[in-house]
Amino acid sequence: MNGVVKFIIFVLAGVGLGYFSALHMADGGRFSGALHAGPWMTWPEAGSGAGSPYGRLHFILSGQVPPSHFDRIVFEARRDDAGRPLQGSCAYRLEGPMLAVRWWVLSAYPLSGEGGGQEAVSELSSRDVLHDARGRLIIGISGMARAGNWLPTPGEDDFILVLRLFRAGAIGGEKLYHAPLRIIREGCS
Amino acid sequence: MKTRLFWILATILLAVVTHVSLVLFSARVSLPKRFETIMQGRVNTFQVLDGKALAALTRRPLKHMLYGGCLIVPGAGRVEMKTSIPDGYWSVSVYSEQGNVVYTLNDRHLGVDALTIVFQGKDKSQNGVIEAPRLRKGQLVVPLDAARVLAITQTYVAHPGAYRRKLRELKATTCTARAQKLERRTRSGR
Numbered sequence: 001m002n003g004v005v006k007f008i009i010f011v012l013a014g015v016g017l018g019y020f021s022a023l024h025m026a027d028g029g030r031f032s033g034a035l036h037a038g039p040w041m042t043w044p045e046a047g048s049g050a051g052s053p054y055g056r057l058h059f060i061l062s063g064q065v066p067p068s069h070f071d072r073i074v075f076e077a078r079r080d081d082a083g084r085p086l087q088g089s090c091a092y093r094l095e096g097p098m099l100a101v102r103w104w105v106l107s108a109y110p111l112s113g114e115g116g117g118q119e120a121v122s123e124l125s126s127r128d129v130l131h132d133a134r135g136r137l138i139i140g141i142s143g144m145a146r147a148g149n150w151l152p153t154p155g156e157d158d159f160i161l162v163l164r165l166f167r168a169g170a171i172g173g174e175k176l177y178h179a180p181l182r183i184i185r186e187g188c189s
Numbered sequence: 190m191k192t193r194l195f196w197i198l199a200t201i202l203l204a205v206v207t208h209v210s211l212v213l214f215s216a217r218v219s220l221p222k223r224f225e226t227i228m229q230g231r232v233n234t235f236q237v238l239d240g241k242a243l244a245a246l247t248r249r250p251l252k253h254m255l256y257g258g259c260l261i262v263p264g265a266g267r268v269e270m271k272t273s274i275p276d277g278y279w280s281v282s283v284y285s286e287q288g289n290v291v292y293t294l295n296d297r298h299l300g301v302d303a304l305t306i307v308f309q310g311k312d313k314s315q316n317g318v319i320e321a322p323r324l325r326k327g328q329l330v331v332p333l334d335a336a337r338v339l340a341i342t343q344t345y346v347a348h349p350g351a352y353r354r355k356l357r358e359l360k361a362t363t364c365t366a367r368a369q370k371l372e373r374r375t376r377s378g379r
Binding site: 006010011013014015016017018019021022025026047048049053054056057059060061062063064065066067068069070071102103105107109121122123125127162164166 | 196199200201202203204205206207208209210211212213215216219220223244246247248249250251252253278280282284287288289290293295297339341347
């Protein structure tokens with residue numbers, strides 16, 4: 001193998017390895033500083049110099065400025081509790097007690113063609129929902145309308161759920177390790 | 190054998206350099222340009238963000254949130270942001286070009302219904318010491334350690350009937366640059 005070919009392989013391998021390892025870490029890989037809570041993932045203090053640099057990279061790569069950690073905590077989920085991707089053709093049930101925060105917003109964004117603006121977002125806030133007698137929250141996610149708390153899927157393709165918790169006071173520590181809501185797949189069409 | 194070891198080590202070194210560069214410099218390289226896109230090149234001017242400007246700020250906007258922004262370039266002077274604080278959720282977050290949130294305030298922090306935030310530029314007399322934000326004569330003074338920052342305001346529209354009113358309130362927000370001379374004249378006039 002001559003020197004030029006060796007050099008090209010060296011550059012491709014080195015740059016590729018560095019690039020994809022950074023993407024992996026920005027996607028919440030082990031030791032990246034992301035907190036995983038069931039299917040949910042969050043980056044504590046992504047908007048501060050004290051936070052993980054991978055958190056900042058995560059938001060930059062997904063086309064966002066990092067959220068203000070003084071004001072809110074942002075959880076993301078791309079998979080259900082069983083580890084399957086969230087699909088627009090499936091119905092899901094989210095359930096559990098919600099953390100005590102000032103208010104929250106649950107949004108669903110299509111993974112393909114992100115950037116459809118505010119019209120492409122499917123959204124439900126704490127002001128729109130009813131809790132059951134035990135204070136638990138149950139939210140249905142599906143393409144077809146259903147009774148109770150319902151969040152429409154944002155299309156037929158895979159989607160991501162984003163839960164924004166707006167602080168009333170400090171939230172943090174071990175509470176972040178508990179999944180805010182379970183994501184249970186009920187069936188697919 | 191030695192040649193193979195050399196190429197393996199060189200590849201690992203290049204991978205580390207690529208990885209670290211991407212992590213450390215992606216925000217510094219992309220955010221200044223993105224700030225320009227968000228504000229369409231305007232500085233010290235407040236504007237409501239929608240369409241392309243909003244897409245440059247975030248590809249995951251909240252459906253019922255109204256966004257506004259002001260690219261603050263105080264120079265050696267200051268920039269005043271005058272805003273009313275509506276009922277319901279409202280916040281202002283100030284971003285540096287490195288992607289750090291340097292200051293955040295929401296409707297619950299001060300308990301007032303109107304506010305003037307004074308972004309104070311770097312002053313040579315500060316000797317590199319940046320003071321903490323403080324309330325002074327009803328104005329919130331935020332000393333800056335950066336030449337340019339982006340202030341983003343967010344107002345949540347809890348129900349559709351409030352949309353027009355909230356938009357009107359957001360549009361009434363202003364950003365105005367003030368020269369340092371005025372500040373000095375005020376100080377000497379006391």
